[in-house]
Amino acid sequence: MKGILRLAFKLLVNDSAKFTALIVGITFAVLLMVEMTSLFSGILNKSSSTVINIGAKVWVMDPAVQTIANSIGMPDYVLDAVRSTEGVKYAVPLYSGVALVKLRSGTYQAVTVIGLDDASLLGRPTMLQGRIEDIYAENGFIAIEDTEFRKLEYPKLGTDFELNDHRGVIVGIAKVASSGLFGTPTLYTTYTRAVQYIPSTRFTTSYILVEPKSAAAIPHIKAVVNALGYAAYTREEFVERISRFYKYETGLGTNILLMTTISFIIGLSISGQTFYTFILENLEKFGALKAIGAKNRELVAMILFQATFTALTGYGLGVGLCVMLITLAKLRIPDYAALITYGNLWLAFAMVVVIAALSSYMGVRRVLRIEPFDIFRG
């Protein structure tokens, strides 16, 4: 069979015009499919960045909260009630809000401010410069060095700024796992300072971060919180809730799905049509092979090999091209959201398999139907 497949390979690649068209079609489709789904993954990842960065196991919030950015303040008794719930190891408040800071240059810049629990600093970032305890220093803020860091004009330790007529000082520079979706730099400070500096509503606790004693205690904690009229989600559930909001409530998911489907159809059209034409042009030759003594299963193996080889080559090139484009884009646009996940790659691979299967199915049908006698008949 090796020789027969080599024959199929030569028939395919030696027809350079069609082979190029096939490869370009599949590469282009894969590029678009991976790019679209990666953009979506990147956006979803960034939309949950605070949840990922803080890392608490259970989050308590107002049931109307749909994304991390639109938190709704909760009264203090909720924190007390959660703390006294059986199965809770500890629970701390978290402030999450947006503020406008005036930089040294005089420009105003919107920032995300995260106020960590004063006592535990649960969810603190990884320090790159300075010490975490300096967050307690007067006016102390920690700047996150991510893709938005430049918008703070590359602050150093000791750089000060103005926040709602309060002086803020950078006492540390830190990093987090994931930067945010909305292109704003992030500052960490203590919960107390955050609610003191930033104009806020009557209730100031955005979220309550809960460490359960065990995973088994989580359902009970959720039930107690629900009984209070609030919602408790595990980290994964909260990320999923945020993702669901962006997928189904913003139109983003529909648009991405549409673009991915269009990419698939383009790939299928170009590759399917070209492959079918390739088979049609070689139909008489396949008939001649049948007459010489090739069996149907050998001809089917040849066609499937050609389709598979084309699909895999196009897939590899498409993914490679997409990685290159995303890398280049990230060099130019640091907060470019695209994120290639195994899920995206599998999805694109599955679609390429469908393209190859449909293209070869049409070809196989024609080849199986041709009779060697047709070759004699001309």
Place this chain on the structure above:
Amino acid sequence: MSVGGIAIDARGVNKWFGEGDARTQALRDVSMQARFGEMLLIVGPSGSGKTTLLSVISGILRPESGTVSIEGVDLWQQPNDAIAEFRLNRIGFVFQDYHLFPRLTTVENVAIPLILRRRPWDDAIAEALTYLDIVGLKNRAGLPPVKLSGGEQQRVAIARAIVSQPDLLILDEPTASLDGDTGRVIIDFVKHDVLNDKRCIVIVTHDSRIFEYADRILRMEDGKLNGIDRGGVR
């Protein structure tokens, strides 16, 4: 096989095409024999059934009735895969339009029957090169068929047909696309260099210029054998 023995024995072969009112009989109770060491020509006007007969005796087209024995094997009693295997191992084909693969080199085209017989690629190419040498085209081995003249392409097709050393060689209108001189050169080559005592060659042709090469000529008309002539002056 035995020298002068019967290579093909067809008896009472009938073949129809089409359905209902359009149903026509292409072969009417045809019986014929071909022997080893013989070059047999099947001639007749268009639509006389000669290509149909050629297809039936070479295991390509199943007749409605009648038997075809090749070297004593009742061909149409075999399953389809066995018939395909039989064609691959025992029969060589030269098609009217050659049907060479334009994207393969000449030598790769010749090697196809060997590759289908699962011979390792390099062995098949080496063997094919020997046969290209036999047909005088070794120096064209690396070229695609489209770079060759009509006569050269015909010789490549012959090399492909004989590379697996078949007992039976089937040629369909081998001179139809060639000028008179080239046609005669090709048939002369087939007669003197390809035909031997252990091989039977059957040719379907319109071309009266090559009748002189035949050992026997079967004349067909309206699906029936209309006479057998002796040829063989050359």
